[in-house]
Amino acid sequence: MEIVNMLSTAPSTHGVMTQLPTAMAPEYLLEIVNVTKSFPGVVALSDVQLRVRPGTVLALMGENGAGKSTLMKIIAGIHQPDTGELRLRGQAVSFETPLAALQAGIAMIHQELNLMPFMSIAENIWLGREPLNAMRMVDHRRMHRQTRELFERLRIDLDPEAPVGSLSIAGRQMVEIAKAVSYDSDVLIMDEPTSAITDKEVAHLFSIIADLKAAGKGIIYITHKMDEVFAIADEVAVFRDGAYIGLQSADSMDGDGLISMMVGRELTQLFPERRAxxxxxxxxxxxxxxxxxxxxxxxxxxxxxxxxxxxxxxxxxxxxxxxxxxxxxxxxxxxxxxxxxxxxxxxxxxxxxxLALLTEDRKDTGIFACLSVQENMEVTVLPNFASRGFVQRQRLRELCEEMRRKLRVKTPSLEQCIANLSGGNQQKALLARWLMTQPxxxxxxxxxxGIDVGAKAEIYKLIAELAAExxxxxxxxxxxxxxxxxxxxxxxxxxxxxxxxxxxxxxxxxxxxxxxxxxxxxx
CATH class of the missing domain: 3.40.50.300 (P-loop containing nucleotide triphosphate hydrolases)
Incomplete structure (x- = not known):
């Protein structure tokens, strides 16, 4: 499978992607109309809306648990809405699987990377759609050539034959970005794409986004970094507690106003006063x-x-x-x-x-994804609550509940599977795990x-309190x-x-x- 009509563009004389003429471009590439989604014990989205125009970046902002990732998973076919409608290029659509969304022209770069570490970069990018030779076997030479052509277009300096496991987190992030772009999708969802890359790589990503905009693509960009919003976004939509709060042009907003929309209150001081x-x-x-x-x-x-x-x-x-x-x-x-x-x-x-160590990568070296919130929190202190072969469950639960309240971990209950929590709430549960050891x-x-500005202020305050103690x-x-x-x-x-x-x-x-x-x- 050759790279055909990538990004629906043709190279200009300056090497910049330019949009090819289209017949009647729709006003909106994607529309979300009155979508509601519930999970056991929690309403994740309540009658929300969203609209993405061609050739624009829509920043989707909100605290952890606001419903951003849930909505993106609905758009990408991972979840289905309970009520409401999705419209793609003006037509009502329903995606039962992520493959259906991809085939319709929607690609997503997830906050948690989903690559196969023991496979090569090229194999990861073309997984499930590998080019085949006349014998119906994978044509590795052609696949590596396609990957090099893709990397040349995106100005990514990686060896297509290198195993993904040998890459840094930043390198893996660039592979994820290239993989999403390779589908030539009209709508590209980027969930915290800069959480693990350097300033130089962020600038590189922004240049890729500029090329995608010039090609008429619509980009939904989720981030907790305010400077990124005002650097690349055309419009900003804000969610809070599963509800749609509003949409404004990025030019008409400032940082304080955006924070106030996100958290429903003003943050008077992000970094607390410190004692010597x-x-x-x-x-x-x-x-x-x-x-x-x-x-x-x-x-x-x-x-x-x-x-x-x-x-x-x-x-x-x-x-x-x-x-x-x-x-x-x-x-x-x-x-x-x-x-x-x-x-x-x-x-x-x-x-x-x-000593206690909160690791850099919560997915690979932090959470136990198949266990509950409490089981993730208590794992470091279980021996302290064991007596004559029995675990003092009530005392342990009280401690976990106290830490959940102290760190404001948003979860319907401690029995909730931690994989169902937002990334920021997973991080707070892991911090609770280590604080329970009293390091x-x-x-x-x-x-x-991956933590929103409101939660950041809470973490900073907690760090200052711990240091004061x-x-x-x-x-x-x-x-x-x-x-x-x-x-x-x-x-x-x-x-x-x-x-x-x-x-x-x-x-x-x-x-x-x-x-x-x-x-x-x-x-």
């Missing part, structure tokens, strides 16, 4: 290294301190966190807790020593990835405003080495980026 850390050093690291990954990492972490770790993708930030937690034992250096050296070679030992050192790797916090984040707003000090990494540790009053975006890219200061 204490003098007691809880964690001391000297010349820590993991062969071939990072080296020479040294720092002290005090009680009540938030130490931010910044750096570009591949700088080694996550590797340091995993080594501190015993996931990948260090090949050199020393870790001391309260002045005592510890051979941190096992996560169980790390937990006993008072002295809390390591947070991208703690607000004396907990030491290490926070890894790709969002510089978050690092600068929450950290007492910022440790910056570049290619596996620490390039500087900045005090709060000297940490600026410019200085952090200089250190993150190993760019000399300009005086």
């Amino acid at each position: 850390p204490r003098d007691q050093v809880v964690l001391s690291v000297r010349d820590l290294g993991l062969e071939g990954v990072f080296q020479g990492v040294s720092f002290d972490l005090r009680a009540g301190e938030v130490l931010g770790i910044a750096g570009l993708m591949g700088a080694g930030r996550t590797n340091v966190a995993e080594t501190l937690f015993g996931v990948t034992p260090a090949s050199q250096g020393e870790i001391r807790i309260d002045g005592e050296p510890v051979n941190m070679n096992d996560p169980c030992l790390a937990i006993r020593k008072g 002295r050192v809390l390591i947070l790797d991208e703690p607000t990835r 004396g907990m030491a916090v290490i926070m890894i984040s790709s969002e510089l405003p978050e690092v600068l707003g929450m950290s007492d000090r910022v440790m910056v990494m570049h290619e596996g080495a620490v390039t500087g540790i900045l005090e709060r009053d000297e940490a600026t975006q410019e200085r952090v980026m200089q250190l993150a890219s190993a760019t000399p200061s300009v005086h």
Whole structure:
């Protein structure tokens, strides 16, 4: 199967995709009319509407649990609405399966990546529609050529024959984007497409989106990053608690107004006031290294301190966190807790020593998707509630319920399967899991990835409260405003080495980026 009429475009003399003439283009590519959807114990969508014009980006905004992902899954054929209607190019449609939606011209890039790690990039992109030779067998040479042609159009520098498992999360995200574009769909849904990619890759994605708009495609863009909305969106639709709140042109809105529409209230202060850390050093690291990954990492972490770790993708930030937690034992250096050296070679030992790690990828290394919310929360503390072979279920449930209320995890009940929760509520349940261990050192790797602005404010407030109580916090984040707003000090990494540790009053975006890219200061 050749790449035919990709993006319904022809290349211009400048190499930019241009829209081919069409007969009578409809005013709306996609219309959602009075759609309602319920799940056991919860109304996910209540009489909502949405309209997508050709050649535009519609940003769909709302807090976690607002119903955004549910509606997108209805559009993509994963769920069917209880009531209401979908219209595609003016015609009423109903999709029983995702394949039916794809064949009709709707493709979706999911927030949680859905690639096969042991298959090649090309095999993932053309899965289920592989080009065949005369013997009705997969024509791998042709498939690799098609993938290279697709990557050339999208300016993606990846080897089609490389296994997906060898890619970074950012690389996998670009494969997902290429796969969605390869269907030549009229409507493209992007659910948090920049949650795991660098600023450079975000700029690359935005250029792809500009080309898609020029080709007349309609894009539904879900994000929690305000700057992205005002950078690429033509219109903004807001959902809250499963209801449609309104739609405005992006030019007529500002950040405060958008936040107010999303959360139903004003957020007076995103980053809370912080108390000064204490003098007691809880964690001391000297010349820590993991062969071939990072080296020479040294720092002290005090009680009540938030130490931010910044750096570009591949700088080694996550590797340091995993080594501190015993996931990948260090090949050199020393870790001391309260002045005592510890051979941190096992996560169980790390937990006993008072460390907790909220991992970067909640899907692969966080949630147990087939278990309930409570089962996901309680897994780290079950032994503490066992007596003579019996689990003290009532006490355990009370603790889980207390944490659910404290972190405002939106779920009909603790028995709800965690896979049915929004990404942000899954993240809060995982944070509850680790707080139940009462750690002295809390390591947070991208703690607000995929979390809306209202929930972010709650997480920031919680971190500040924990630090005020004396907990030491290490926070890894790709969002510089978050690092600068929450950290007492910022440790910056570049290619596996620490390039500087900045005090709060000297940490600026410019200085952090200089250190993150190993760019000399300009005086």
